[in-house]
Amino acid sequence: MNTVRMGLIGAGGWGSMHARTYAGMPGAELHGVADADPARAKALADKHGARAYASTDALLTDPDIDAVAVVTPDFAHDEVLLAAARAGKHILAEKPLAMTVGACERIVTAAEESGVMLMVDFHARWSPPLYKAWEAIREGEIGAPRHVYYRLNDRIFVPTEMLPWAGRTTVLWFVGSHAIDTVRWLIGDEVARVYAVSRRGLLQGRGIDTPDYYQSMLEFRSGATAVIENSWILPNSMPNIVDVKCEIVGDEGALYVDQSHNRALEKYTGTTGSYPDVFVMPSIYGAQCGFAADSIRHFVDRVREGQKPMISGYDGLMVTKVICAIEESIRTKQPVDLD
Ligand SMILES: NC(=O)c1ccc[n+]([C@@H]2O[C@H](COP(=O)([O-])OP(=O)(O)OC[C@H]3O[C@@H](n4cnc5c(N)ncnc54)[C@H](O)[C@@H]3O)[C@@H](O)[C@H]2O)c1
CATH class of the missing domain: 3.30.360.10 (Dihydrodipicolinate Reductase; domain 2)
Known part of the structure; x- marks a missing residue:
């Protein structure tokens, strides 16, 4: 894969950092943004010339999206991550993976069953x-x-x-x-x-x-x-x-x-x-740098290469x-x- 077309779910403070990173990264494209608040999704998508979706489901069913970053609040990771895994999208999950052991296990299993990569952003x-x-x-x-x-x-x-x-x-x-x-x-x-x-x-x-x-x-x-x-x-x-x-x-x-x-x-x-x-x-010089961007770049690179990221869903579970x-x-x- 030459370019990873990213879907961003969660357009808040940290989601904006993700968006800047994909927007300026060779090999990545910020394809679209979804948020529980569609106006937020639109504002962030417009800023980077990306598409805004009316819902997370709409983003997840778009075949043009290769991978998603889940940047919703800590308590709102599990349902979105499960849906992303079932939709067959590679996943970069913000930390914590989920707030119960059972939810983490379900997410890790769903990613394995769908054959998608799952990395937790322990940057x-x-x-x-x-x-x-x-x-x-x-x-x-x-x-x-x-x-x-x-x-x-x-x-x-x-x-x-x-x-x-x-x-x-x-x-x-x-x-x-x-x-x-x-x-x-x-x-x-x-x-x-x-x-x-x-x-x-x-x-x-x-x-x-x-x-x-x-x-x-x-x-x-x-x-x-x-x-x-x-x-x-x-x-x-x-x-x-x-x-x-x-x-x-x-x-x-x-x-x-x-x-x-x-x-x-x-x-x-x-x-x-x-x-x-x-x-x-x-x-x-206007580019998003630092190790927060480096871990995101690692995920994108691994998806492009078809290799597992260094951090897995197992790390999030532990x-x-x-x-x-x-x-x-x-x-x-x-x-x-x-x-
Ligand atoms: N890696 C880091 O160092 C780091 C730093 C800051 C935040 N984070 C993580 O990023 C995540 C988001 O934090 P933030 O500071 O951006 O929060 P935020 O409140 O600024 O943004 C969260 C966004 O998610 C949206 N949202 C809420 N529930 C949703 C749902 N079910 N589906 C879709 N969108 C939903 C909200 O409308 C909001 O726009 C958290 O898990 C947080 O722990 C990580």
Whole structure:
């Protein structure tokens, strides 16, 4: 296949980033857009010279669409993903794959039965500093990984101003899903047991029924351990929307990653100071760059080549299993073993 004709389902904030990426990518074409709100679909489609569909079904039944990106809210992935798999479209699913283990299993099975590719967009695997850490581990430079600390937190802006549906998800689904996948990938192992705590109150006080933060301890099959922190209550005065820190200690060395407050660029104006994003989704000479676009490019390339993407539906399923175990641990105040 020379050009992958993409259908975008979900024309919100992150869907717009997908659209810019396909629009400027050789080998991809933003063919059409659908959204529960047809006016949104039309506005985004018009911006990129694509077709707007009146419904998701209309997009999925168009034979001119080869693959779809599902960029609907976290709680609205499963039905759309199942329909896409049954329609025989290759699928790039935004994270989390789905919010129950049963739904993830149904989606993975439906994709297998239809013979379509299914990738979950865990794009941190394309982050330059995290990739170099992964490579150093693979090359044995720090020996066997023993313990990891991974923090992926957002300014309170995200649940209070950016996501109208924050009360229907949690910071654990929204960014913790990235963190869990990244640590699985870095260590190269699956989680065997979790213990977690979470607190709520600040966001509830603002009318958003979701926890403020989670601190989760993960034990891997190898015996390696990880502490993961996901908070949605960072002050809006933080210099980045996202705060990402990662520390990996091995038998023979250690790796320290600061992806957000690394001061690659410090910007001070008359009134504010910030460290603008240079890794995730910078636009350079008008083109969508950064590792958010790189993971999307990987999906498109693999569809063109007829090869399976590096990240599968199985990865999405495993992350959802860990999140559900974390929620159970919080409910029971006990460690929870995974199968
Ligand atoms: N990879 C990342 O780092 C990253 C970053 C931001 C968001 N996301 C993910 O992208 C997804 C969308 O997030 P967002 O910030 O763009 O949200 P958003 O609210 O800005 O946009 C969601 C869009 O989906 C539409 N929609 C809702 N239900 C639908 C349905 N059933 N069918 C079709 N359209 C529907 C809404 O009308 C809206 O336009 C979420 O799963 C989120 O976790 C990923």
